[in-house]
Amino acid sequence: MGKAKKFRGLKFKYKVDGINKQLTDKYQTIEEFLEAEFPKNNNPLSPTGDTKIYDVTWNTHKVSINKIVNTLSDLRKVLSVDCYVTNTDIRLEKIKPRELERKSTYSIEQIRELTKEVLFEEDKRNAKVELDGDIIKGNSQRYQTFFTKGIKCVCCGIEGKYFAKEKVYRDKSYHLNLYAVDENGKEVLMTKDHILPKSKGGQDHIDNYQTMCVNCNVAKGNNLED
Ligand SMILES: [Zn+2]
Incomplete structure (x- = not known):
């Protein structure tokens, strides 16, 4: 080469x-x-x-x-x-973000209620929940982070306002993304951040996760996951 x-x-x-x-x-x-x-x-x-x-x-x-x-x-x-x-x-x-196909949006409380029984379910077969006809993985580490660590960005304080049921056009199943809305009315994706980055030995574990908006997460230089 x-x-x-x-x-x-x-x-x-x-x-x-x-x-x-x-x-x-x-x-x-x-x-x-x-x-x-x-x-x-x-x-x-x-x-x-x-x-x-x-x-x-x-x-x-x-x-x-x-x-x-x-x-x-x-x-x-x-x-x-x-x-x-x-x-x-x-x-x-x-x-491109627009390649995400959005079906509907839900309040934080609706999703908290939907996932609470399976949030920490370890067997993924038992962690599926139905949401208006679509099967969603209810034990995502993102939902775990949002519902135990909070829905505000730890850096800038922007707060998640609703979940959207979305999928990339080629994917089979839908998942839920949490969004905040900034002062210009623009949606801001909320992410789970590794407190200690994986590159420094940080673990993939809820103890090492915190809620961060995509802008702060990119600024921190992390790789977005999941
Ligand atoms: Zn932020």
């Missing part, structure tokens, strides 16, 4: 034993990613393992791969193609 291509913000989701995981910007360039050595055996990122991946994004772009890319080793193969940038195997699609 020629000069290193910026690969900042590589993100992909993978599944291990049916559980969704996410890997974020560990690698700054494609080369770094390709040259990384992954231990074999139990490491979920082992290129020889059957790690199923999906939802690959690069910076804020969704990576559409025309070839069938099911596993980490498939991804490495595609990315190692020399003419990566012009290769039609990979297209970059900008993810």
